[in-house]
Amino acid sequence: MIDPDGPVPVYRQVADILAERIAKGDLAAHRPIPSEAALVQEFGVARGTARRAVAELRERGLVYTVPQRGTYVGQPEA
Amino acid sequence: MIDPDGPVPVYRQVADILAERIAKGDLAAHRPIPSEAALVQEFGVARGTARRAVAELRERGLVYTVPQRGTYVGQPEA
DNA sequence: TTACATTTGTTCGTATGTATA
DNA sequence: GTATACATACGAACAAATGTA
Numbered sequence: 001m002i003d004p005d006g007p008v009p010v011y012r013q014v015a016d017i018l019a020e021r022i023a024k025g026d027l028a029a030h031r032p033i034p035s036e037a038a039l040v041q042e043f044g045v046a047r048g049t050a051r052r053a054v055a056e057l058r059e060r061g062l063v064y065t066v067p068q069r070g071t072y073v074g075q076p077e078a
Numbered sequence: 079m080i081d082p083d084g085p086v087p088v089y090r091q092v093a094d095i096l097a098e099r100i101a102k103g104d105l106a107a108h109r110p111i112p113s114e115a116a117l118v119q120e121f122g123v124a125r126g127t128a129r130r131a132v133a134e135l136r137e138r139g140l141v142y143t144v145p146q147r148g149t150y151v152g153q154p155e156a
Numbered sequence: 157t158t159a160c161a162t163t164t165g166t167t168c169g170t171a172t173g174t175a176t177a
Numbered sequence: 178g179t180a181t182a183c184a185t186a187c188g189a190a191c192a193a194a195t196g197t198a
Binding site: 082123127 | 180181182183184189190191
């Protein structure tokens with residue numbers, strides 16, 4: 001799933017996988033994506049790497065984060 | 079601000095700037111200096127370089143570091 | 157009100173690999 | 178070969194806010 005030794009950074013690999021899930025609708029608008037702890041579990045990465053992956057998605061405008069709550073698909077509610 | 083191509087190593091340039099701030103009192107005793115992440119932001123250097131700059135200050139006896147807490151001006155409290 | 161678990165935010169510690177002068 | 182510097186990645190600890198029991 002994740003190739004730690006490939007040329008693509010792990011955090012981008014994780015971000016790309018999540019982005020695809022969003023594109024496919026597996027992760028629906030205004031539904032939470034997996035928590036950082038869950039991403040650590042699922043992908044076997046460090047929390048810092050999971051956080052960076054989520055930051056990537058945020059920069060791409062795919063998700064928004066609510067502090068102490070979670071990160072959700074789409075744009076923040078009005 | 080920082081001259082990456084000059085004869086003086088970047089880490090020492092950063093250390094010198096912080097040392098001057100301490101000397102001028104911009105950074106007061108027992109107050110935290112900027113975090114490593116903040117130094118990365120402010121000076122546009124790698125984290126390793128920021129860490130080395132702080133290590134310089136520690137060697138000069140200007141600051142002390144508390145793991146997972148931060149680095150502070152002066153000497154550790156008794 | 158209290159207590160607890162969950163989640164994100166932040167900090168320093170450490171190691172590896174790559175590139176350059 | 179050495180020193181500098183950047184990027185990536187894992188680890189550990191603590192803080193703060195939120196939601197729930």
